[in-house]
Amino acid sequence: MATWIKxxxxxxxxxxxxLFSLVLDADVAPFTAGxxxxxxxxxxxxxxxxxxxxxxxPSSKYIEIYATRVADGLLSPRLHELEAGDTVMITKDxxxxxxxxxxxxxxxxxxxxxxxxxxxxLSILQEEEVWQRFRKVVLVHAVRFSADLSYQAEINALKKxxxxxxxxxxxxxxxxxxxALSGRITHALEDGMLERVVGFPFTxxxxxxxLCGNPQMVKDVKALLLQKGLEKNLRKKPxxxxxxxxx
Numbered sequence: 633m634a635t636w637i638k639x640x641x642x643x644x645x646x647x648x649x650x651l652f653s654l655v656l657d658a659d660v661a662p663f664t665a666g667x668x669x670x671x672x673x674x675x676x677x678x679x680x681x682x683x684x685x686x687x688x689x690p691s692s693k694y695i696e697i698y699a700t701r702v703a704d705g706l707l708s709p710r711l712h713e714l715e716a717g718d719t720v721m722i723t724k725d726x727x728x729x730x731x732x733x734x735x736x737x738x739x740x741x742x743x744x745x746x747x748x749x750x751x752x753x754l755s756i757l758q759e760e761e762v763w764q765r766f767r768k769v770v771l772v773h774a775v776r777f778s779a780d781l782s783y784q785a786e787i788n789a790l791k792k793x794x795x796x797x798x799x800x801x802x803x804x805x806x807x808x809x810x811x812a813l814s815g816r817i818t819h820a821l822e823d824g825m826l827e828r829v830v831g832f833p834f835t836x837x838x839x840x841x842x843l844c845g846n847p848q849m850v851k852d853v854k855a856l857l858l859q860k861g862l863e864k865n866l867r868k869k870p871x872x873x874x875x876x877x878x879x
Contacts, residue, residue, distance in 0.1 A: 635724040636672065636679070641714045642694055647782040650701045651748070652712050653687065655694050656722065663690055663726035664733070665755040666876075671697065672721040673710050679721065680707045685751040686726065687783075689758035695722075698751040698782065730844065730876040732761055736865065738840035738872070740832060741766040744817060744853060746774045746845030752876065753844065754783060757790055763797060766840070770830055774803035774817050774849070781812075799830055818852045836861045836872055844876040 639658035646652045660669065663686060672681035684697035701712040714720060730752055735741070741762065743753045750773050756762055762769060775781055781802055791798055803820070804812040813820055813829065820826040827833045834841070834857060841857060843850045854864070854873055863871030 634670065636721045637724050638719050639671075639695070639722040641716055641718045641720065643716055644712075644714055646712075648779045650712075651698075651780060651782055652701065653696055653698045653782070654711065654714060654720070655696050656720070657694055658722050659724070660695060660722065661725045664731045665690055665759045666731040666752045667726035667728040668730075668752070669695075669697075669726045670723045671707070671711065673707060674721075675706060675710065681721075682707050685728075685730075685749075685755065687751040687754045689755060698748045698754075700748050728876070730842065730874065732756060732759070732765070734865070734867070735840050735842065735874055736870040736872075738766065739838040740768045740770065740840070742770045742772070742834070742839060742841040744772045744774075744841065744843050744845070744849075746817075746849050747780070749845035749876070750783065753842070754786060757798075763794055767797065768799060768832070769794070769797055770799045770801065772801050772803065772817060772826070774805065774845070776804070776806045778804050778807060778809040778812070780804075781809075801826070801829060817849060818856060821853060821856045834860050834862060836863065839872055840865075841873050842876075843873065847877055850875055850877065 639656040642657050643655040668683045668685040670681045670683050672679045687696040687698050702708045745753055802812040857873055862873055865871040865874045
């Protein structure tokens, strides 16, 4: 059984009308970058809960989750309304295997995300281990509108610190945006555009790929990578593709 504890809202960072991040103060157990906890609120006498990945580094003073308000959702509209000083319930222990220790060795680490699934990647990118283990790290964040590209200050700080290693490639599907590729990740994989822009290919010998986000994107991209000769990463049979189903 999960142990639930109270978390105090320090800040609600509203990126646009639907995307927001809750900065929380809670006595949670130590966790590994890439893991998730559950947030909950009592609604009509029942604890309504949902899993959210930590965005912050394990060493951070506060914890942070990145979420989107789903119009007809039970929980997210209530979370979106929270203000500093409010409380929310959180599981004391984080869980999940979408962590670096599950990733085999490689030259290039590809992090492919849609929407709020950027969160666990930001947590991992704040850890020294990723920069020690991989020569190049490619962060791909696919959204519909440029206003959905949250955490730009944090990403730019990472680009500055790790300028020789980090490649950031946003995708914006519904409007033109300088520096972003248009359309979907799947299309850019099918026609080779992503590899051309990044400057190196997906290969079974060099690539490790972490996929997190929209289940359809994860399914389609995984199928395309399998066609390129990459294999699913399993504990008993290490491969190249590690997946997190984000909802």
